[in-house]
Amino acid sequence: MxxxxxxxxxxxxxxxxxxxxxxxxxxxxxxxxxxxxxxxxxxxxxxxxxxxxxxxxxxxxxxxxxxxxxxxxxxxxxxxxxxxxxxxxxxxxxxxxSIDQSHDLGGGFTFRRYQxxxxxxxxxxxxxxxxxxxxxxxxxxxxxxxxxxxxxxxxxxxxxxxxxxxxxxxxxxxxxxxxxxxxxxxxxxxxxxxxGKGMDIGVRLEFDNKASIERLAALGPDAKIIHGRVRTFCLNSPGIVHRYPFKNITIAGGIVADASSERANIGLLLRVSNKEQRLKEILKAAEKCYPQLLSESSRTSRESDVFTPPSVLERLYGSDDVAQLAAFLKEISNLGLIDSSQPYRVHMPLLDWHWxxxxxxxxxxxxxxxxxxxxxxxxxxxxxxxxxxxxxxxxxxxxxxxx
Ligand SMILES: Cc1cc2nc3c(=O)[nH]c(=O)nc-3n(C[C@H](O)[C@H](O)[C@H](O)COP(=O)(O)OP(=O)(O)OC[C@H]3O[C@@H](n4cnc5c(N)ncnc54)[C@H](O)[C@@H]3O)c2cc1C
The missing domain is CATH 3.50.50.60 (FAD/NAD(P)-binding domain)
Structure with missing residues (x-):
């Protein structure tokens, strides 16, 4: 009954x-x-x-x-x-x-932080x-x-x-x-x-040693570096990156408030248009190459070069968007805010998706x-x-x- x-x-x-x-x-x-x-x-x-x-x-x-x-x-x-x-x-x-700030870092880069x-x-x-x-x-x-x-x-x-x-x-x-x-x-x-709001796509970089991003993190827990459509996301990020389920795959979230962790991560996000269509395409591509995506997400890079995007990333986002994320990362490395010669992993996909x-x-x-x-x-x-x-x-x- x-x-x-x-x-x-x-x-x-x-x-x-x-x-x-x-x-x-x-x-x-x-x-x-x-x-x-x-x-x-x-x-x-x-x-x-x-x-x-x-x-x-x-x-x-x-x-x-x-x-x-x-x-x-x-x-x-x-x-x-x-x-x-x-x-x-x-x-x-x-x-x-009050720490509400916004200022120009030169080269089209802006720095903002909130309380x-x-x-x-x-x-x-x-x-x-x-x-x-x-x-x-x-x-x-x-x-x-x-x-x-x-x-x-x-x-x-x-x-x-x-x-x-x-x-x-x-x-x-x-x-x-x-x-x-x-x-x-x-x-x-x-x-x-x-x-509603727009959709962002990107990656979460997890460094084995939190010292690698300490200059960026020192800007403040809610600081953002912005360049055109790309920005950093979550700088207060000592902690381990977790994946959580979304549709038929898992995506990279981040538990970011564990100060005792040796690891630290930063998100990089790119604002995209045509969000409903883009989300469908990204999910379709992610499902197709999911095993590769997971294995590349868990591989530690030991390259001294600044961010060589994992090959699977282009399949997810397309070469233009990946190039923008890579150029942004190179620039914040040149600004001395991260040390990308240190070991890190690239967790993918990072989506602030459309709903x-x-x-x-x-x-x-x-x-x-x-x-x-x-x-x-x-x-x-x-x-x-x-x-x-x-x-x-x-x-x-x-x-x-x-x-
Ligand atoms: C990985 C990650 C990190 C984030 N970090 C931050 C941060 O540091 N700072 C920040 O400001 N924001 C952050 N956000 C965003 C923030 O978490 C959300 O904007 C906020 O929690 C939304 O709250 P909500 O109550 O609207 O929805 P939700 O927290 O999504 O809660 C919705 C609830 O409804 C339930 N529900 C869904 N469908 C049904 C149904 N049919 N029947 C009954 N129950 C249902 C869900 O299971 C859930 O319990 C983060 C988001 C993610 C994904």
Whole structure:
């Protein structure tokens, strides 16, 4: 027999930082919330989404300016950030001096860095565990995958598949915070996707000895070197590179906050256009040469020359894009920021891939009635602090609509 449906004012789909903070804010305002999360395979059934596997770096404006239009003004955005930081238990952790900088390094290279808070993995776990306990006390948390949304005028019915049984969650409003792995649930329900953010492709270089990139890392945990469409990504990166599953392959992520590790890595990313088509082509090529890709990703280079791109990389990205990544790396080596004569591996592919986003302009609402999209699913936010702030703002937007 099918269990009785859960009844809620708001059903939150996705228990990453966006869903977590939205739930926290909604229960503070008295809403009856059911949080549905299909935990990521590596997370042992716990809430947190990608936050548990990320660089654990919370970046402040001017990172995440896409949220200004939803907040209404930069002042309001800053006020909400302060509240969210307090909710995360991180007040006082932000660097006190302003280090927002952008300057020209010559030769078309720009250097930028933002204020940020970098947590250790243990600190990140502690934050997520505390918030999960709080939510568990005041909202219903169900573990399972939302598989379908039906609209019965005035109310949504969400089909959820769990290990042992299927069940329904009925709600007046749906908060969709399923992030980058959401696989089309809203599309099936008839939502119109929005353009969202762009797609980046690249490599993650992992040096055996962290001294090889210490001059680059010393620029700051959230520093970026930018040249045209290419940039560095994650400099606070002592740690070991992990791969995680994506479609039919695995891609190179990075656990970057382990200061005790001897290894260190940096990401290099190139912004590409025509993102949907490019992603399809890259995945097709990666599937075809997957064994070679894995073996070249785990081979240590001992060449004294600066970055000879592994042959498989051209098959993935094409020669023009690989040439741009290689030229960029050569230049930051010439600037003395990395020592590429030291042993390193080239992990591939590194993708900040394209996924569907759904929020309308200046709002978290989607084209579907009473369905809001937040965090990575919104198109306004990408990043940890941004996901959390988006969750808070969506809850406030819903409350404002009800008043
Ligand atoms: C390797 C890596 C490193 C990163 N490092 C950083 C960093 O250092 N700093 C930074 O600012 N950002 C970083 N990011 C980006 C950041 O992690 C994300 O932008 C942010 O965590 C998004 O949060 P979210 O809540 O929107 O989505 P997610 O964290 O993706 O959470 C979505 C949740 O919804 C669940 N879900 C999906 N579909 C369904 C469904 N149908 N039913 C139920 N549940 C579902 C998922 O399993 C997941 O638990 C990194 C990302 C990656 C991949």
């Amino acid at each position: 099918r269990p009785e449906p859960y009844e809620a004012n708001v059903a939150v789909i996705g228990g990453g930082l966006a869903g977590i903070i939205a739930t926290v804010r909604l229960i503070q305002t008295g809403a009856r919330v059911v949080l549905i999360d299909n935990p990521l395979p590596e997370s042992a059934g716990r809430l947190g989404g990608f936050a548990r596997f990320s660089g654990a770096k919370f970046s402040f404006p001017p990172a995440g300016m896409g949220l200004v239009s939803v907040a209404g003004s930069i002042d309001r955005l800053n006020q909400v950030i302060e509240k969210v930081i307090c909710e995360l238990g991180l007040t006082g952790r932000q660097h006190s001096e 940020s808070i970098v947590l250790s993995l243990q600190e990140m776990e502690a934050v997520l565990n505390r918030l999960s306990t709080e939510i568990g006390r005041r909202a219903v948390v169900v573990k399972g995958k939302a598989t379908r949304l039906d609209y019965i005028p005035g109310r949504w019915s969400i089909h959820v598949r769990a290990d042992s049984h299927d069940f329904l969650v009925n709600a007046d409003t749906v908060f969709y915070a399923a992030g980058r792995l959401s696989e089309g649930l809203l599309l099936q329900a008839g939502a119109l996707p929005t353009e 569907h986003t759904f929020s309308l302009s200046g709002s978290h609402k989607t084209s579907l009635p009473s369905v809001y999209a937040l965090g990575d699913s919104s198109g306004h936010a990408r990043g940890l602090l941004q996901a959390a702030v988006s969750g808070w703002l969506a809850a406030e937007e819903l409350n404002a609509n009800h008043c």
